[in-house]
Amino acid sequence: NAGVTQTPKFQVLKTGQSMTLQCAQDMNHEYMSWYRQDPGMGLRLIHYSVGAGITDQGEVPNGYNVSRSTTEDFPLRLLSAAPSQTSVYFCASNSLTGSSNYGYTFGSGTRLTVV
Amino acid sequence: AQKITQTQPGMFVQEKEAVTLDCTYDTSDQSYGLFWYKQPSSGEMIFLIYQGSYDEQNATEGRYSLNFQKARKSANLVISASQLGDSAMYFCAMRRGPSGGYQKVTFGTGTKLQVIP
Numbered sequence: 282n283a284g285v286t287q288t289p290k291f292q293v294l295k296t297g298q299s300m301t302l303q304c305a306q307d308m309n310h311e312y313m314s315w316y317r318q319d320p321g322m323g324l325r326l327i328h329y330s331v332g333a334g335i336t337d338q339g340e341v342p343n344g345y346n347v348s349r350s351t352t353e354d355f356p357l358r359l360l361s362a363a364p365s366q367t368s369v370y371f372c373a374s375n376s377l378t379g380s381s382n383y384g385y386t387f388g389s390g391t392r393l394t395v396v
Numbered sequence: 397a398q399k400i401t402q403t404q405p406g407m408f409v410q411e412k413e414a415v416t417l418d419c420t421y422d423t424s425d426q427s428y429g430l431f432w433y434k435q436p437s438s439g440e441m442i443f444l445i446y447q448g449s450y451d452e453q454n455a456t457e458g459r460y461s462l463n464f465q466k467a468r469k470s471a472n473l474v475i476s477a478s479q480l481g482d483s484a485m486y487f488c489a490m491r492r493g494p495s496g497g498y499q500k501v502t503f504g505t506g507t508k509l510q511v512i513p
Contacts, residue, residue: 316503324487326501384433384446385501389440390440
């Protein structure tokens with residue numbers, strides 16, 4: 282089925298470790314983004330991309346890195362994990378050229394725990 | 397800066413009754429979009445409904461309608477004939493700027509709705 286695929290679904294990291302959260306979409310969407318969801322804080326934008334080779338920071342970018350080498354993939358890298366990065370991470374995509382009346386398509390989320 | 401406010405952390409509604417979830421927003425943009433998403437306990441985010449700032453009529457999608465009051469900067473979600481499956485977290489969100497092109501979306505903190513049999 283078409284959509285946004287996130288891997289892994291669950292991950293436990295030790296403080297200081299690095300890892301990459303994967304996100305892939307097969308809808309040829311130009312726009313992709315990463316959000317983190319924390320209790321009582323809604324979803325906060327980490328990084329986003331409007332096309333291959335173009336990325337920019339969102340509201341809470343510190344400690345995270347992204348790249349967009351293809352339209353389909355938008356990985357999120359944690360450089361040196363900290364307990365404050367314990368959260369649920371969502372990848373989302375949307376088309377910039379068509380109607381944006383249909384909102385984002387979200388991945389199923391990655392629950393990350395940093396100990 | 398744009399901001400979304402959802403003042404109801406949690407709400408209860410009787411099955412088959414209607415319920416209104418509140419959302420107010422703050423923006424200086426003339427063109428913007430408002431969304432509602434549902435997040436069931438399984439965790440996925442589901443798009444429900446969209447309202448553009450220039451849309452003259454309130455958006456409707458099945459049992460969902462968006463009560464858009466531009467002057468008051470409110471975009472309340474109305475769910476008619478509540479069902480047990482409507483129990484979930486609901487997020488209001490706003491896209492800054494016109495549709496197409498760069499999109500930056502801000503989310504509210506959410507309202508947890510519980511439908512009582």
